[in-house]
Amino acid sequence: MYVCVCKGITESALREAIYQGADRMRDLKATLGVAEQCGICACHAKQVLDQTLVQKSKLPDFISQSACMCETAA
Ligand code: FES
Numbered sequence: 001m002y003v004c005v006c007k008g009i010t011e012s013a014l015r016e017a018i019y020q021g022a023d024r025m026r027d028l029k030a031t032l033g034v035a036e037q038c039g040i041c042a043c044h045a046k047q048v049l050d051q052t053l054v055q056k057s058k059l060p061d062f063i064s065q066s067a068c069m070c071e072t073a074a
Pocket residue numbers: 003004005006007034035036037038039040041042
Protein backbone atom coordinates (compact mmCIF):
# COMPACT_ATOMS: atom_id res chain seq x y z
CA MET A 1 0.00 0.00 0.00
CA TYR A 2 1.30 3.44 -0.90
CA VAL A 3 1.89 5.82 1.98
CA CYS A 4 3.43 8.64 -0.06
CA VAL A 5 1.88 9.04 -3.47
CA CYS A 6 4.10 11.97 -4.45
CA LYS A 7 7.26 9.86 -4.10
CA GLY A 8 5.71 6.43 -4.68
CA ILE A 9 6.78 5.14 -1.27
CA THR A 10 5.07 2.03 0.05
CA GLU A 11 4.49 0.98 3.64
CA SER A 12 6.86 -1.96 3.13
CA ALA A 13 9.60 0.41 1.89
CA LEU A 14 9.15 2.49 5.05
CA ARG A 15 9.32 -0.60 7.25
CA GLU A 16 12.45 -1.82 5.49
CA ALA A 17 14.15 1.56 6.00
CA ILE A 18 13.19 1.49 9.69
CA TYR A 19 14.60 -2.02 10.12
CA GLN A 20 17.77 -0.77 8.41
CA GLY A 21 18.16 1.90 11.11
CA ALA A 22 15.90 4.87 10.34
CA ASP A 23 14.29 5.71 13.68
CA ARG A 24 13.08 9.28 13.13
CA MET A 25 10.96 11.02 10.53
CA ARG A 26 13.99 13.02 9.46
CA ASP A 27 15.77 9.72 8.68
CA LEU A 28 12.87 8.61 6.48
CA LYS A 29 12.87 11.98 4.75
CA ALA A 30 16.60 11.78 4.13
CA THR A 31 16.62 8.18 2.91
CA LEU A 32 13.32 7.94 1.02
CA GLY A 33 12.07 11.50 0.64
CA VAL A 34 8.78 10.81 2.39
CA ALA A 35 6.67 13.91 3.19
CA GLU A 36 8.99 16.20 1.24
CA GLN A 37 6.44 17.44 -1.28
CA CYS A 38 2.77 17.98 -0.30
CA GLY A 39 3.25 16.52 3.21
CA ILE A 40 -0.13 14.79 3.35
CA CYS A 41 1.59 11.46 4.05
CA ALA A 42 3.50 12.68 7.12
CA CYS A 43 0.92 11.52 9.69
CA HIS A 44 0.57 8.04 8.18
CA ALA A 45 4.34 7.71 7.79
CA LYS A 46 4.77 8.62 11.47
CA GLN A 47 2.23 5.95 12.44
CA VAL A 48 4.15 3.35 10.42
CA LEU A 49 7.38 4.53 12.05
CA ASP A 50 5.98 4.26 15.58
CA GLN A 51 4.37 0.84 14.98
CA THR A 52 7.50 -0.56 13.34
CA LEU A 53 9.77 0.71 16.11
CA VAL A 54 7.58 -1.09 18.65
CA GLN A 55 7.71 -4.30 16.58
CA LYS A 56 11.46 -3.89 16.13
CA SER A 57 11.96 -3.46 19.87
CA LYS A 58 10.44 -6.90 20.44
CA LEU A 59 13.11 -8.64 18.37
CA PRO A 60 15.72 -10.64 20.31
CA ASP A 61 18.67 -8.82 18.65
CA PHE A 62 17.36 -5.43 19.67
CA ILE A 63 16.78 -6.62 23.23
CA SER A 64 20.32 -7.96 23.48
CA GLN A 65 21.68 -4.62 22.15
CA SER A 66 19.75 -2.82 24.89
CA ALA A 67 21.24 -5.16 27.46
CA CYS A 68 24.74 -4.29 26.19
CA MET A 69 24.01 -0.57 26.53
CA CYS A 70 22.83 -1.09 30.14
CA GLU A 71 25.99 -3.01 30.97
CA THR A 72 28.14 -0.18 29.52
CA ALA A 73 26.30 2.49 31.49
CA ALA A 74 26.55 0.59 34.79
S1 FES B 1 2.04 12.19 -0.43
FE1 FES B 1 4.00 12.23 0.47
S2 FES B 1 4.76 14.21 0.00
FE2 FES B 1 2.83 14.11 -0.99
